[in-house]
Amino acid sequence: MTAPSSAAGPHEGPDRYDGPDRPGIFGGSGGTDRLPPPRPAYDIRTWKEIAHLLLNLPTAVFGFVYAITALSVGGSLSVTVVGLPLLALSLLGARQLGKLERARARALLGVRVEEPSPLPLARGEGMLQRAWMALKDPVGWRTLLYEAIRLPWGVLTFCTVLASLFVLWPVLPYLARGLTNADRAMVRGLLSPSDELERRIAELESDRGVVVDTAAADLRRIERDLHDGAQARLVNLAMGLGLAKEKLLEDPDTAAEMVAEAHGEVKLALQELRDLARGIHPAVLTDRGLDAALSSVAARCTVPVKVTVDLTDRPAAAIEGIAYFTVSELLQNVSKHSGARSASVDVWRSTDRLLIQVQDDGRGGARLDGGTGMRGLADRLGAVDGLFVVDSPAGGPTEVTAELPWRDREK
Structure with a gap:
């Protein structure tokens, strides 16, 4: 057994002794005392x-x-x-x-x-x-x-x-x-x-970078969805209506069929635009708050979801939006990856924090680095002094807890 070393570094404090213990210390046995070698005067x-x-x-x-x-x-x-x-x-x-x-x-x-x-x-x-x-x-x-x-x-x-x-x-x-x-x-x-201020400056600098990257990624997603979805459908719609216009006098029946197809394209384009607008900021969230907005998200989930929102006031719009998108992303993961039969969403306020808990009885195994967007959610919450904790053992169940700072909504 060796004597415990000093907490001081190799160039600080008293000399250290790493040899065998002296008799009587920590149960040492008898024998010749072995004292630490003296430090040379000029080393x-x-x-x-x-x-x-x-x-x-x-x-x-x-x-x-x-x-x-x-x-x-x-x-x-x-x-x-x-x-x-x-x-x-x-x-x-x-x-x-x-x-x-x-x-x-x-x-x-x-x-x-x-x-x-x-x-x-x-x-x-x-x-x-x-x-x-x-x-x-x-x-x-x-x-x-x-x-x-x-x-x-x-x-x-x-x-x-x-x-x-x-x-x-x-x-x-x-x-x-x-x-x-x-x-x-x-x-x-x-x-x-x-100094605490120095650490806070470093944290804010890191958080600012996360916010900028997240905003840029959201903008690229919106541009991609518009280009690949509604824009492509509207181009097809314009081409179909042009052909129908040419056929209107020559073949009215074919023109009517083409107009009917164009009508279907309009419906699909409108639905995609509504989905895109909901992904940016749903109207139900602005008008009615988290309870109604999360109930709407839960209704689109492939498994039954029980939603409980216990809030007497609405938080600031930015915090409310982050809470909504966090739950929306988590419920999408439940639909796609969990294999669950049921899930639940609980939202409540504790002093100056907004707490969110999403649970499911699926197969578990969710991780921040699992490729399901968990890391992005953790970064998004961390950028506003929030927390994101995943408890998902193999075999389930999965419990995700998110915390956000509470800020009162401007009247």
């Missing part, structure tokens, strides 16, 4: 720590000059046209300084700090919008703070280590370890992407 880690402390002064001087210049020039010119853009550029440059400091700490101190998410600067945004996004960047401001306060510390550590190389040589390793522990704390505290 590679000590020399890296000393190098880091000696580099503190030049890097601190450069960072201090950069931070003070950026703040003074940008602040004094903030009332002019160029002041705020200049400060925004300085904050973007501060991000690069922070990247270099994290790399130095990683190489010499063994501190693993994740890189902050990049700023979501869209190409379509104007210069003022991009500058405002940079001015609100917490990473840039924290890096400027880090650079502004490090000059005294850099002078102290440089002078202490330089003097110790001649005077306090025996205790320098322990002194270097203590000083670099303070450096590690500053790097983690000011250069780590621990």
Whole structure:
């Protein structure tokens, strides 16, 4: 049995001992005590720590000059046209300084700090919008703070280590370890992407991409359905009516048959247009809400579906639309893939969430990567801070739970 290792990394905290347990620890047996081997006074880690402390002064001087210049020039010119853009550029440059400091700490101190998410600067945004996004960047401001306060510390550590190389040589390793522990704390505290706003920016940037991709896919689907369906039927209808017009005087009976066929084509084209409009946003959903709209969807399912909608108010139109299309897609899967004999749809509100649960007694085995549109539904819900959970063991039953944020409908 080996002794439990420390939670600290290989370059942090106390020395670790991975040898056999000493007697009396965790039930160890008697014998000769085996203590962890002492760390050499001047090993590679000590020399890296000393190098880091000696580099503190030049890097601190450069960072201090950069931070003070950026703040003074940008602040004094903030009332002019160029002041705020200049400060925004300085904050973007501060991000690069922070990247270099994290790399130095990683190489010499063994501190693993994740890189902050990049700023979501869209190409379509104007210069003022991009500058405002940079001015609100917490990473840039924290890096400027880090650079502004490090000059005294850099002078102290440089002078202490330089003097110790001649005077306090025996205790320098322990002194270097203590000083670099303070450096590690500053790097983690000011250069780590621990700010909740940064994570939220990254999430919103990802969600925005999902929304754009989903909208583009919906637009392509509508164009394809119009081209392959109603448009093709209307072209055939025009050709048939043209031929019927030519036959009207020569062969009235044939012309009447062709007009009857054209009438049938008109009915089919109208039905396809109604289906397409229902796929975009059904009128029953706008007029009567989720209860009536989901009952209409359930009536078209190939298995009996029990629909229960327990809502005293209607949610915002966008949330209502996503809920409708989620249930519609799930019931299509029930019809095509489940082999179920019955299904149920339950919709209710819990505080600030709209919950949807669709169940069937089919064969199960549904997965997000199963090619039935489940992944698209999960992405669509995730883009609006929703959740999508599939519980479908082999042999069934299948239970899909979806959550959406509740937003009140505008009166």
